[in-house]
Amino acid sequence: MEQHQKSVARTPPTSTIAQRKSKSIGYRQSYHSCLSATSRLGLTSALTVRRLNTTRRTPKSHNITDKVNPEHLSLLVKTEWQLSYVTPLYQFRHTQLRSYSRQLSAFIAAEKQQGLAVEVEGLHSSFRVLFSVVQGLSESDDDPETVLIQIHSKPLFGKQDEPQKPIWSGWLTCINGNSEYLRSLPEDFTCLPLFGSNGSEDLTSAVKSWFKQTFDCCFGPLEISNTNLQWLVALWTNCHREYDIQYLKMIWTLPVVPPLQVSYTVNSTDAWDLWNSVRQEMRAGEDEAENVNSIDIEEVIHFFEGLKNHFYRHFRLDLSGGSLNHISSALGSAKLSGRIKIAYSRYMITTLTLLTECALLKMPV
Known part of the structure; x- marks a missing residue:
């Protein structure tokens, strides 16, 4: 062979x-x-x-x-x-x-x-x-x-x-x-x-x-920086239309004494609905083909603002001052320390x- x-x-x-x-x-x-x-x-x-x-x-x-x-x-x-x-x-x-x-x-x-x-x-x-x-x-x-x-x-x-x-x-x-x-x-x-x-x-x-x-x-x-972890979350969430990501889990560390670790799990459908609404709002009036074929960093930022705002409304805890350390879904997991697991081969190319x-x-x- x-x-x-x-x-x-x-x-x-x-x-x-x-x-x-x-x-x-x-x-x-x-x-x-x-x-x-x-x-x-x-x-x-x-x-x-x-x-x-x-x-x-x-x-x-x-x-x-x-x-x-x-x-x-x-x-x-x-x-x-x-x-x-x-x-x-x-x-x-x-x-x-x-x-x-x-x-x-x-x-x-x-x-x-x-x-x-x-x-x-x-x-x-x-x-x-x-x-x-x-x-x-x-x-x-x-x-x-x-x-x-x-x-x-x-x-x-x-x-x-x-x-x-x-x-x-x-x-x-x-x-x-x-x-x-x-x-x-x-x-x-x-x-x-x-x-x-x-x-x-x-x-x-x-x-x-x-x-x-x-x-x-x-x-x-x-290391996989905060920005790149957020990119992975957005890319994986965008796959939900074709493949059910099942859940979206994020672990944040807040800079308090002692440091506070927050685990935030979102239902896959809710994550997709938020992501889709951000995409539609920010790309209103744009060419449909361009809308479908690309993702912009501004959409990623607004998506995470929506996630953090939702968390604050329920728990009165602002994640903006914290650090995103770990993400996972049915497609895989990634950590700030540079550890990655790819769980579904069809989207391996995107991650790599x-x-x-x-x-x-x-x-x-």
């Missing part, structure tokens, strides 16, 4: 306007010296114009079950992932995944022998790593294929013929990434800015260390598009 995936996987070619052949001026240098990085890369215009979008396309249902390997999809959906951003990978090739599997496996074994980084209680010292391409997730021609990483190990006191079991999973993706930025990268760089991991912190650190050493990249934590944008904006250059 891996050979088949390798034959059709793509690492998109990038613009040759600003080529860089020498790894000695790699991306790690630009991370440590952000102020001068743009001049070295020759990408000033593409790097400095990046801003959070104020208008987005309305979510569309994507039947990716026909395109994505069922085993891959079952892992991606329902699992809670810790997000990070990662700078472009130097000389990464989708056609070399089998070699990367061997290299990372050997790296983890070496780290464990030295007593560094890798301590997974109750598991054998041998690890098997599998890199694979998740075909069917990429949306734009500029997007590299998503890469899935799985680490397997055998229980320490398991039977000799007992198969290895997965103990860690991760992926790197770029869904509908900023085309101007992607095309401006030197040809030796592959941009997979969104990294998700599930498993022990030791193994996550080991995987990141290997990537840093092998592809001259840098990782950083990716927003998170890819967040990762690109978070990168130091």
Whole structure:
């Protein structure tokens, strides 16, 4: 199966306007010296114009079950992932995944022998790593294929013929990434800015260390800001017409002593009615096609004002001074700390598009 995936996987070619052949001026240098990085890369215009979008396309249902390997999809959906951003990978090739599997496996074994980084209680010292391409997730021609990483190990006191079991999973993706930025990268760089991991912190650190050493990249934590949590709430609520989101739950933290945590759950129909009324009110007189196909940040703001006003009328508690920390619905859940769970595959593309944008904006250059 891996050979088949390798034959059709793509690492998109990038613009040759600003080529860089020498790894000695790699991306790690630009991370440590952000102020001068743009001049070295020759990408000033593409790097400095990046801003959070104020208008987005309305979510569309994507039947990716026909395109994505069922085993891959079952892992991606329902699992809670810790997000990070990662700078472009130097000389990464989708056609070399089998070699990367061997290299990372050997790296983890070496780290464990030295007593560094890798301590997974109750598991054998041998690890098997599998890199694979998740075909069917990429949306734009500029997007590299998503890469899935799985680490397997055998229980320490398991039977000799007992198969290895997965103990860690991760992926790197770029869904509908900023085309101007992607095309401006030197040809030796592959941009997979969104990294998700599930498993022990030791193994996550080991995987990141290997990537840093092998592809001259840098990782950083990716929080999901209040604004982006609100965007997700609006996007998910907009899906209610086609798929019942069942409920909308939000957890707020208010800055009092001690801090007050407020759980606010809204019936899905009530959330949809409020969202629909905001849309109709703010887009009265506009072209119907434009009304249907886009969502504006002002609509998101007014939607949340309506939610907070409703809460205040019932409980006399103003959420405006608080921080939105956690959201969830039947489509998934997201936390300010950067943890995400996607529970329904048809709207996975919508969620990953927003998170890819967040990762690109978070990168130091």
